[in-house]
Structures are given as structure tokens and as C-alpha cells.
Amino acid sequence: MPNVHNVLFRTLADPTRRAIFERLCRDGEQTVKALTARAGVSQPAVSKHLGVLKLARLVRGRHEGRQTYYSAQLAALAPLIDWTSQMAGFWQGRFDKLEDLLRRMDQ
Amino acid sequence: MSKPAPEPRSVIVEREIPFPPEKIWRALTQPHLIEEWLMKTDFKPVVGHRFDFRADWGSVDCQVLTIEPNKTLSYTWAAYGLESVVTWTLTPTSTGTHLRMEQSGFRQDQQQAYQGAKYGWQRFFANLEQVLARTE
Numbered sequence: 001m002p003n004v005h006n007v008l009f010r011t012l013a014d015p016t017r018r019a020i021f022e023r024l025c026r027d028g029e030q031t032v033k034a035l036t037a038r039a040g041v042s043q044p045a046v047s048k049h050l051g052v053l054k055l056a057r058l059v060r061g062r063h064e065g066r067q068t069y070y071s072a073q074l075a076a077l078a079p080l081i082d083w084t085s086q087m088a089g090f091w092q093g094r095f096d097k098l099e100d101l102l103r104r105m106d107q
Numbered sequence: 108m109s110k111p112a113p114e115p116r117s118v119i120v121e122r123e124i125p126f127p128p129e130k131i132w133r134a135l136t137q138p139h140l141i142e143e144w145l146m147k148t149d150f151k152p153v154v155g156h157r158f159d160f161r162a163d164w165g166s167v168d169c170q171v172l173t174i175e176p177n178k179t180l181s182y183t184w185a186a187y188g189l190e191s192v193v194t195w196t197l198t199p200t201s202t203g204t205h206l207r208m209e210q211s212g213f214r215q216d217q218q219q220a221y222q223g224a225k226y227g228w229q230r231f232f233a234n235l236e237q238v239l240a241r242t243e
Contacts, residue, residue, distance in 0.1 A: 091118060095122050101140065102124065105130060105140070
């Protein structure tokens with residue numbers, strides 16, 4: 001597996017960090033304070049997670065006044081999307097349904 | 108990071124099914140049966156026939172390429188900028204049928220197109236979770 005995958009998997013393996021990233025994806029850019037309010041961990045801990053996410057290029061910070069607004073960089077996930085394994089999963093599921101149907105069909 | 112050169116790729120799913128090819132063939136070619144395991148469709152077993160598969164997330168445009176009753180069926184499969192060909196092969200066995208599906212023709216650049224705007228981020232995340240789950 002290429003190194004870029006290792007970095008992404010390692011970065012997103014932590015559930016708290018992944019939750020922060022997903023929140024940024026769903027709700028758009030936010031400050032550390034706003035993220036902390038819902039993260040269930042301390043502000044320094046959130047800042048540390050954001051630092052790791054930034055290193056993996058999954059998150060970017062934008063300064064405005066005294067605040068830093070963090071946003072998700074979804075393009076960084078592109079290497080994880082494996083088209084062929086997605087379709088393989090799709091067809092495996094359809095095969096299951098096909099077998100169910102065959103069991104129910106008349107001879 | 109080195110990028111692999113664009114090259115065709117394929118997905119193959121194979122399964123031993125305890126039913127004869129004739130029965131499976133019906134499920135693969137009759138719209139009211141196809142609908143039950145795949146998607147709603149106006150498929151007809153006629154070479155050159157254009158049809159689609161419809162789901163709540165969109166539709167797939169298809170055209171029948173080859174038909175050999177109870178043996179093989181192939182059609183084009185175009186969705187979200189992805190052009191591919193789906194080929195079904197039925198081989199009788201002592202206990203039923205060896206059913207093989209090959210979807211071929213993905214290329215790296217189509218993969219990029221597929222990642223484009225049409226594919227919702229919710230879906231993106233569902234897939235990401237699957238990828239992560241597999242690596243654990």
C-alpha cells in the first residue's frame with residue numbers, strides 16, 4: 001500500500017480525530033472552540049488532532065482576525081477511493097439478493 | 108507519489124449457485140425478476156436494445172451486446188461518466204451453476220470522473236467507512 005494510504009489510514013484511525021474530520025465535512029468550516037463544544041475532549045486535545053489532520057492535508061486552517069477557521073479538504077481522500085472494490089461490494093450484495101430470489105422462484 | 112498509468116481494470120464476482128442455468132437466466136433477463144435483485148429496468152433480451160437500470164440514486168444507461176440463452180449475456184454499463192461492460196457467464200455444474208459476473212473497462216481517468224460532483228459526500232463517507240473497516 002502506498003505511503004499516502006498509510007498516512008490517511010493512520011490519521012483517520014483515531015475515532016475522536018475521525019469525528020472531528022467528519023464534523024468539518026458535514027457542517028463546513030469551524031473554529032477550534034466550536035469543534036471543542038461537541039468533541040467531548042479538551043480544546044488542547046482538539047487542537048492536537050487538528051494538527052495531525054493538517055499534516056495529512058485533510059484539514060486546512062484559515063485565519064480571520066483572531067480566529068482560525070478549519071475546513072475539511074476532501075480531495076485528500078481521493079487516493080482511498082478504489083472504484084473496483086466499490087463495485088465488487090455492490091455486486092456481492094446483488095449476488096446475495098439474486099440467490100434469495102432464486103430460492104423464492106418457482107422451478 | 109507516483110501515479111499509475113491509466114489502464115483498464117475489472118471486477119469479477121463468481122459464485123456456485125445451487126440452481127440450473129435456465130432458472131438463473133430467467134432472473135437475469137426478465138425485468139420483473141431483475142427488479143427484485145438488481146434494479147428497475149426496461150431490459151429486453153435483444154442485441155442492440157438500449158435500456159436502463161433505475162434506482163433512487165440515479166440510473167445506469169445500458170445496451171445489450173451479446174446474448175446466448177442460458178450461457179452468456181453482456182451489456183454496456185454507463186453511469187456517472189463511467190463506461191464499462193458487464194458480462195454474465197453461466198456454466199452448468201453437477202450441483203447447479205457456476206455464475207460469473209465480470210465488469211470490465213474501468214480506467215483511472217474514469218475513476219476520477221466518478222469521484223466527481225454527482226457522487227454525494229454522504230455516499231463518499233459510507234464508502235470510506237467500508238474501506239476503513241476492511242483495513243482494521
